[in-house]
Amino acid sequence: MHEQVIYLDNAATSFPKPEGVYEAVIDAMKNSGGNPGRSGHKLSMAANKIINDARFHCARFFDARANHIVFTSNATAALNLALKGTLKSGDHVITSTIEHNSMSRPLHQLESIGVEVTKIPTDLTDGLSCDDIKKAIRKHTKMIVCTHISNVTGTINDIHTIGTFCRDNHLLFLVDAAQSAGNRPIDVQRMNIDMMAFPGHKGLFAPQGTGGLVVRPGVELEAIIRGGTGSKSETLTQPDTMPDKLESGTPNTPGLAGLIAGLHFIEQQGIEIIEAYENTLTTRLINGINSIKGIKIIGPGASKNRGNVISICFDKISPAEAALILDASFNISARSGLHCSADAHQYIGTINNGGTLRLSPGFFNTDDDIDQCINALAICAKGF
Numbered sequence: 001m002h003e004q005v006i007y008l009d010n011a012a013t014s015f016p017k018p019e020g021v022y023e024a025v026i027d028a029m030k031n032s033g034g035n036p037g038r039s040g041h042k043l044s045m046a047a048n049k050i051i052n053d054a055r056f057h058c059a060r061f062f063d064a065r066a067n068h069i070v071f072t073s074n075a076t077a078a079l080n081l082a083l084k085g086t087l088k089s090g091d092h093v094i095t096s097t098i099e100h101n102s103m104s105r106p107l108h109q110l111e112s113i114g115v116e117v118t119k120i121p122t123d124l125t126d127g128l129s130c131d132d133i134k135k136a137i138r139k140h141t142k143m144i145v146c147t148h149i150s151n152v153t154g155t156i157n158d159i160h161t162i163g164t165f166c167r168d169n170h171l172l173f174l175v176d177a178a179q180s181a182g183n184r185p186i187d188v189q190r191m192n193i194d195m196m197a198f199p200g201h202k203g204l205f206a207p208q209g210t211g212g213l214v215v216r217p218g219v220e221l222e223a224i225i226r227g228g229t230g231s232k233s234e235t236l237t238q239p240d241t242m243p244d245k246l247e248s249g250t251p252n253t254p255g256l257a258g259l260i261a262g263l264h265f266i267e268q269q270g271i272e273i274i275e276a277y278e279n280t281l282t283t284r285l286i287n288g289i290n291s292i293k294g295i296k297i298i299g300p301g302a303s304k305n306r307g308n309v310i311s312i313c314f315d316k317i318s319p320a321e322a323a324l325i326l327d328a329s330f331n332i333s334a335r336s337g338l339h340c341s342a343d344a345h346q347y348i349g350t351i352n353n354g355g356t357l358r359l360s361p362g363f364f365n366t367d368d369d370i371d372q373c374i375n376a377l378a379i380c381a382k383g384f
Contacts, residue, residue, distance in 0.1 A: 009333045010360045011151050022258075025254045047253045051251055053260055054257070067241075071212045072213060074199050075177070076102035081224055082197060090140060093142060095145045102340070119343065125300045148177050149184070160190070163191045172219065175195070177198045179202065183271075198213075200259045269363075279304055282308045286302040288370065291374075294316055297310060298312065309360045323336035326380065334358065337356075339355065
């Protein structure tokens with residue numbers, strides 16, 4: 001059944017995965033089933049090797065230090081760790097108006113304990129402006145936080161320019177790379193990124209339940225979860241060495257084996273090739289949508305400077321109705337609604353009318369997939 005599906009919901013979770021990912025997960029469960037770092041027997045040591053290898057591969061992929069790759073269950077957990085482990089009452093943080101709830105909700109909670117938050121209106125074509133950031137800075141500003149690529153509009157924030165600005169002004173810089181890790185080259189050192197949250201299950205082709213936080217050496221975070229680490233078990237105090245300080249509990253060993261395989265696939269294909277191919281598909285889809293009356297694209301037009309996320313609204317039907325028609329009649333998987341991004345939909349004016357229909361091509365889509373989607377959208381646009 002899945003072979004017939006045209007899957008255009010890669011912004012939520014990439015599908016399908018490379019065959020090597022499936023194989024690596026199964027192999028880890030069958031042959032490395034011990035608890036990593038908790039025992040000295042062969043199965044535990046085999047599991048521990050997977051965790052260490054995953055850390056090494058992520059560090060090489062993002063140009064980070066291996067012991068400063070902190071594995072989490074997803075990017076949301078990583079963002080919560082970065083925000084709540086750093087910001088205190090009296091701190092001021094600057095963010096954008098197109099953030100995912102995984103950024104916006106922790107910030108909203110932190111406001112209740114005295115953290116001040118400034119949300120800067122963000123240009124949907126050009127992204128967050130350093131000039132606007134500069135105007136918003138206060139004496140107690142501690143951190144700039146933003147998404148790399150909007151999961152609603154595909155807007156790209158220039159994280160290299162923002163990172164340089166933050167480093168020059170002695171501000172911490174946190175990036176949400178949920179829509180860019182694996183789709184765009186990211187070098188945390190060159191881009192002056194202090195912390196970066198990434199999911200495994202999107203552009204990195206790993207299973208769900210994987211992700212992490214890249215932390216620059218010298219950035220101090222308070223652990224928000226404490227527990228077993230397999231190290232310093234004789235004390236009730238959380239270890240202060242990385243990554244144990246921020247990693248408690250049994251990690252997702254099979255998932256991280258899949259992450260290694262996903263990274264291998266990206267390296268074999270070439271991330272620039274992946275980026276260029278997805279951009280070609282996205283441009284093809286945008287140009288096709290622009291030829292249909294009764295559909296409006298919300299966000300950047302066809303350009304290399306945008307992500308592979310396209311949000312549209314219809315004149316005659318709701319996004320939810322369109323998604324149902326695509327799924328039931330054309331076997332096309334797309335997502336309708338607010339995409340877990342209250343701020344973004346409030347900003348683009350779709351919060352009260354069902355949000356948008358979101359289409360997000362991926363590396364395993366084809367030109368034919370895109371053309372079939374365009375034809376289906378043209379039918380949807382006519383209404384009932």
